[in-house]
Structure formats: structure tokens, C-alpha cells
Amino acid sequence: MIRIKIIAVAVIVSIVTLGFGGVYVLSEARFRDVTLEAKFDHPISTDAASIEHGRHIARTRGCFGCHGQQLEGQDFGKQWDWPERAVAPNLAVYARDHDAATMEAAVRQGIGADGQALVSMPSFNFARLSDEDTAALIAFLKSAPVVESDLPKPELGWAVRWMFVTGNEKHMAWWADRVPPLRVNAEAEPRLARGEYMALTMCNECHGLDVRGFTLWEPYLPDLAMVAAISRQDFETLIKTGIGIGGRDLELMGLVAPDRFPELSDQEIDDLYAYLSSLINEPPAEGVFWRPDIQ
Numbered sequence: 001m002i003r004i005k006i007i008a009v010a011v012i013v014s015i016v017t018l019g020f021g022g023v024y025v026l027s028e029a030r031f032r033d034v035t036l037e038a039k040f041d042h043p044i045s046t047d048a049a050s051i052e053h054g055r056h057i058a059r060t061r062g063c064f065g066c067h068g069q070q071l072e073g074q075d076f077g078k079q080w081d082w083p084e085r086a087v088a089p090n091l092a093v094y095a096r097d098h099d100a101a102t103m104e105a106a107v108r109q110g111i112g113a114d115g116q117a118l119v120s121m122p123s124f125n126f127a128r129l130s131d132e133d134t135a136a137l138i139a140f141l142k143s144a145p146v147v148e149s150d151l152p153k154p155e156l157g158w159a160v161r162w163m164f165v166t167g168n169e170k171h172m173a174w175w176a177d178r179v180p181p182l183r184v185n186a187e188a189e190p191r192l193a194r195g196e197y198m199a200l201t202m203c204n205e206c207h208g209l210d211v212r213g214f215t216l217w218e219p220y221l222p223d224l225a226m227v228a229a230i231s232r233q234d235f236e237t238l239i240k241t242g243i244g245i246g247g248r249d250l251e252l253m254g255l256v257a258p259d260r261f262p263e264l265s266d267q268e269i270d271d272l273y274a275y276l277s278s279l280i281n282e283p284p285a286e287g288v289f290w291r292p293d294i295q
């Protein structure tokens with residue numbers, strides 16, 4: 001009897017171990033399933049104007065909000081229901097220790113220094129950053145003074161790993177690959193082209209990869225063509241404060257907008273407003289995964 005019990009326990013332990021082992025191995029394989037594009041070799045200018053421009057890119061694209069106001073990193077603990085514990089690394093330390101090509105792969109392609117896909121860093125929001133702006137961003141990060149910090153190790157958790165194994169969740173390299181290309185012809189319509197560039201590198205983290213709305217999960221986010229219905233002045237107030245029309249609380253937008261957008265120049269706001277308002281003349285694309293039909 002005792003021997004049978006021991007065998008039964010051994011079998012159960014092996015099945016459980018194999019099960020967790022399998023989920024681990026298969027999820028790791030997903031994170032390694034990435035293709036690195038050509039190594040970034042754009043020249044990095046380190047003059048004061050380039051570094052200041054890179055700081056503006058970092059501020060308006062939200063690096064400080066997640067990686068800390070001194071780029072010292074941030075432990076999100078269990079704040080995000082996903083993954084178990086997200087930890088944004090100390091960016092100043094990272095920039096000191098890594099070359100420009102490694103940094104570009106993380107920022108625009110969603111591929112970390114270990115060659116694996118990132119999970120929580122919104123690289124799809126930066127996929128369309130130009131080479132010049134990426135180089136300036138890197139120059140700024142490399143110039144940033146290091147503030148030492150003590151951060152815990154990130155944890156992924158079994159439930160999250162399982163979602164990757166089943167394909168219900170996708171990593172950031174997958175998302176970054178699906179951002180639509182910039183379409184406006186910069187020579188024919190420079191203002192709209194500048195506005196499109198801003199929209200696809202600042203607003204598509206939340207409002208859908210083409211900023212025409214996001215309905216993959218709640219909260220659903222509006223099609224930014226709605227900007228055509230508000231005045232230029234109300235638009236400026238809205239994106240600088242994150243407070244909605246009529247004083248409505250916009251939740252996540254209320255958190256990120258005051259951190260990112262107050263330093264946008266008048267011209268940047270004009271360009272963004274012109275582009276978003278122009279979208280009203282164009283129906284949003286159908287059959288895209290971030291906007292499935294709602295029954």
C-alpha cells in the first residue's frame with residue numbers, strides 16, 4: 001500500500017512538474033520568436049541641441065512617467081493586473097551599459113538586450129519614431145545623470161505565461177510589427193505629415209494603432225477623428241490637462257497627459273489638431289485586430 005501511495009505521489013509530482021516546465025519552455029519560445037531588423041547605425045550627435053531635442057522626445061513620449069522622473073526606474077508592483085510584477089528598469093544605468101543598436105531594438109522593435117521580446121514596455125508607440133528622433137533620444141538617455149536605485153526583479157507569473165502559450169496574449173515585438181505605416185506625403189502636405197507622425201508616436205499607445213479607436217478590451221477608447229468636433233483651444237486644454245470635455249474624468253488619460261503633453265509647442269499642437277481633425281473625412285479601417293466588431 002505504502003509503495004503504491006509513494007508511486008501515486010511521484011506520478012502527480014512529475015505531471016505537475018512537467019506541466020509547469022512545459023508552460024515555461026513554450027512561453028520562453030514565444031519570447032524568443034522575434035526577428036531583429038538591421039542594427040541601428042544612425043549617427044548619434046551629442047551636441048546640446050540634439051540632447052535637448054532627445055529630452056523633449058522622452059518627455060512627450062512618456063519615458064519619465066514609467067521609468068521615473070529621474071529615469072531611476074519604477075517598480076509597478078502588482079498595480080497592473082498584468083504581468084505579476086512589472087518593473088521598468090533604471091534607464092540612465094541601462095543607457096550607460098548598452099550601445100545605441102541595443103537601445104533602438106528595445107525602444108522601436110520591442111526586443112530586449114537579451115534578444116527576447118519585451119512584455120510591458122509599449123514599444124508599438126515608438127515603432128514609427130524617425131531615425132533622427134531615435135538618435136536624439138539615445139543621445140539624451142546616454143547623457144542623463146545616473147541616480148542609483150534598488151529595484152526588485154520583474155515576475156511574469158504562470159497565468160500570464162499560459163496566455164502566451166495559448167496565443168491569447170502577444171508580446172511587444174508582435175505589436176510593434178503591426179503599427180500601420182505613415183501615409184501622408186510630407187512634401188505635398190507637411191503639416192498633416194507632422195501631425196500624423198505625432199499621433200502615431202504619442203496617441204496610439206491607447207487610442208488604437210491607427211488612432212481610430214480601440215475596442216479589443218475595456219475601457220474602449222474613442223476614434224481621435226472626434227477632435228474635429230472641438231475647437232483648437234479646447235483641444236489644447238484637453239491634452240495638456242487630461243480633463244475631458246465638460247470636466248469629465250478621463251482616468252488613464254488624466255494620469256499621463258499632464259506628465260507628457262504640457263510642453264508641446266503651439267506648432268506641435270496645431271499640427272496634431274490639423275491631422276486628427278482631417279480624419280473625419282476618412283472611414284476607419286475595418287478588420288484590424290485592435291478594433292474587432294462589437295456585437
Ligand code: HEC
Nearest residue numbers: 061062063066086087088089106112113118119120121122
Ligand atoms: C507604460 C510604461 C512604459 C513607458 C511609457 C516606457 N517604458 Fe520602457 N519599459 C517599461 C517596462 C515595464 C519595461 C521592462 C520590460 C518589460 O516588461 O517589457 C521597460 C523596459 C525598457 C528598456 C529595457 C529593455 C530591455 O533590454 O530589457 C528600455 C531601453 C526602455 N524601456 C526604454 C524606454 C524609453 C526610451 C521610453 C520612452 C520613449 C520608454 N521606455 C517608455 C515600461 C515603459
Ligand code: HEC
Nearest residue numbers: 202203205206220221222239244245248250251252253256
Ligand atoms: C495612456 C493612454 C492614453 C494616451 C497615450 C492618450 N490617451 Fe486620450 N484617452 C485615454 C483615455 C483612457 C480616455 C477616456 C476614454 C473614455 O472614458 O471615454 C481618453 C480620451 C481622449 C479624448 C476624448 C475626451 C472626451 O472628453 O471624451 C481625446 C480627444 C483624447 N483622448 C485625445 C488624445 C490625444 C490627442 C492623445 C495623444 C496626444 C491621447 N489622447 C493619448 C487614454 C490615452
